[in-house]
Amino acid sequence: MRYTRAERVAQMTVVAVAVVFAVGVVGFLFRGGGPGGPGASGAPSATPATHGPDARITLETCCAQTARFIRAAWESGTRISAAKVTLTPDPGFACVATVDTSSLRGTFGCAGLLKGATDYVARLELTTAAGTYPFEQKFRTMGDKLNDVKWFTEFEDPAGEPLACAAASCRIIQNYTAGKDPLTAQGILDLGRQFNKSKDPGLDPVAIATVLQRMEPRNHYHYYRYDTREDATGAAVYWLVRSGKPVMVISLAGQHGPVLIGFQGTYGTYYDDPANRITGVIVEDPQRGDLSPATQNRRPDKYRTAGFQTGQLLSLDEWSRxxxxxxxxxxxxxxxxxxxRLAIDRNDGVYPTPHWAGKFVIIVDDGDAENPPDREGRVRFR
Incomplete structure (x- = not known):
């Protein structure tokens, strides 16, 4: 279903108010108060002798490559009666702060996607019985490509079966999102197979989403299915910029799992914004980035390059064809x-079949902490 821009902004405003924002990666502690107080950029409405509340702001994926969809949480040691947030520069759509029933915590966020590669200042104003106190958080949104995404090969054993591509991609995502590398690709494969909901000899979409959350509880990856490659590509780019986290794309007719870390083109403020124009995708590939002579006999018909270790730009023609x-x-x-012949479609009876078969499948962090990772993603912005 398509909507007008006014309807889209109204929808996203409701979403910004209603969404329960995930606990993020980095916390920042500020104290409001009179002139000179850390974190306060202006005088409070109370008298200078009155100290403001302690407040902790948690902003996910902060701060050098922040997701373009802002979701943040705040906590205070003092009861708060009202909260307000503004962004500089003005994003052109609503930003909203909330206070929950405890009066000690809340959230703030904006209705649409912010501009990429842009420096912002979020000014959160918290009102107590003594006055209103400002707290500022500076951050820079991600550009068209995530930087410093460390690559790992699937060929830890050059003579082994090539079944660890998705596991190696999980390792790439885990290392980037959590800054930890606790398991090899083989270790992730061994851990993840128990979560398969199919007869896939490697990891299926459920196992991928589940193992990513098992390794890092702050990750909330789910799989999404699309009827066309164009919709899947557009959604993958959307979730990349919305989450600020790599996206795994199930390719090779369900038998491979490269990591999408960027795109070429422009992306507006919502999923079907007319300004969106994707002309290429940037991927890391745990097989085609492996340049070891010992592994060159695996699909020698496909070119390999070091670009797949840092992000290889693919034209939409190559990507789609x-x-x-x-x-x-x-x-x-x-x-x-x-x-x-081996059936690798989902077969646990939770969904009608065919389920994955005939679809284009991506696995993304949609921030939905309430939806178990073994369920299909349900956050949709069409």
Whole structure:
């Protein structure tokens, strides 16, 4: 369903008020008060002798590559009666702060996607019985590509079966989002297989989402299905800039899992903004970035380059046409080396079948902490 821009802004304003913002990565402690108080950029409405509240702001993915959809939480040691937030520069749509029933915490966020690669200042004003006190948080939104996403190979054992591509991509995502690298790709594969809801010999979309949350509880990845490669690509870019986290795309007809970390083009303030124009995607690939001579016999028909270790730009033509990427939708059953065929569609009875088969599947952090990772994503902005 399509909406006018006015309807879209109204919808997103409701979302900004209603959403329960996730606990983020970095916390910042400020104290309001009179002139010179840390974090206070102006005089409070109370007398200078009155000290303001202690307040902690938690802003996810802060602060050098902040997600373009702001979701933040605040806590105070003093009861708050009202909260207000403004952003500089003005994003052109509503930003809202809330106070929960405890009067000691709340949230703030904005209705749409902020501009990329832009320095912002969020000014949160908290009102107590003594007055209103300002707190500022500076951050810079991510550009068109996430930087410093460390690459890992799926070929930890060059002679082993090539089943760890999704596991290696999980390792890439885990390292970027949590700053930790507790398991090898093989370790992630061994951990994740128990969560499969199919007969996939590697990791299926449920196992991928589940293992990402098991390794880092602040990650809330879920899989989404799309009828067309164009919709899947647009959604992958949307969730990339909305979450500020890498997106895994299930490619090669359901048998591969590269990581999308950027795009070429422009992206506006919401999913179907007419300003959106994607001309290419930037991916890391745990197989095609492996330049070891010992692994070159694996799909020698596909070029390899060091660009897949740092982010390789692919044209939309290659991305949409090549069978390695989105040339074909998720397929089930698949041919096996012994000539048999293996059904790898979801088979636990939770959803009607076919489920993944015939679709284009992506796995994203949608921030939905209430939805278990073994369920299909339900956050939609169309």
């Amino acid at each position: 090549d069978e390695w990427w989105l040339g074909f939708p998720y397929a089930s059953p698949i041919p096996m080396p012994d000539g048999s």
